[in-house]
Amino acid sequence: MYIFVDISPLCGNTNLGLGALLFYRERMAGGIAGPKSCFAVVTPLMKKSPAQILVVLVAVNSQKEAVRIGEGMVNARLAACANIITGVQSIYHWKGKVVKAKEVLLILKSTRLRYRALERAIKTMHTYETPEIIALPVKEGFEQYIGWVCEETHS
Structure with missing residues (x-):
């Protein structure tokens, strides 16, 4: 299961810690936000590594x-x-x-x-x-x- 969290205000910061993966709308099939939005995908792999x-x-x-x-x-x-x-x-x-x-x-x-x-x-x-x-x-x-x-x- 994936949880998508809108982090549009933070898109300029690529150092989000804990390996958060950023996906821009252009790279998401069927994205649901505007062209400049981005999302952090939170998965079980984001435990302390x-x-x-x-x-x-x-x-x-x-x-x-x-x-x-x-x-x-x-x-x-x-x-x-x-x-x-x-x-x-x-x-x-x-x-x-x-x-x-x-x-x-x-x-x-x-x-x-x-x-x-x-x-x-x-x-x-x-x-x-x-x-x-x-x-x-x-x-x-x-x-x-x-x-x-x-x-x-x-x-």
Whole structure:
């Protein structure tokens, strides 16, 4: 079953979220509105999609820094959850040298909608000159967890 919702006032905005499909009258057989009207088709597929979720990896200098950033992101609702993994051994090139360092890995669960704000907030709190902030898309996930991440980040 499809539900057609007239969203003519929003036709100029193609970023409607949740994958709303827009259909202009010209493309609808037997359309029922004027030539400039458009519709959102709401289907059962418009549930919270795993593709909206990001796992964000952030390497930090210490557990204290990881807790500070993690709590900040969760409190600001930029992330639904923060996991902290200590004892990470990193090896990388930095300023012409190979560096070996003990780091802490902060793993954040967020959404595409909140990512840019999350990245900006992390950069303001991070002690590194060039912090590792990498977002990985989630391909599959437990539907209730996906919904929870979206709800907690107001996405």
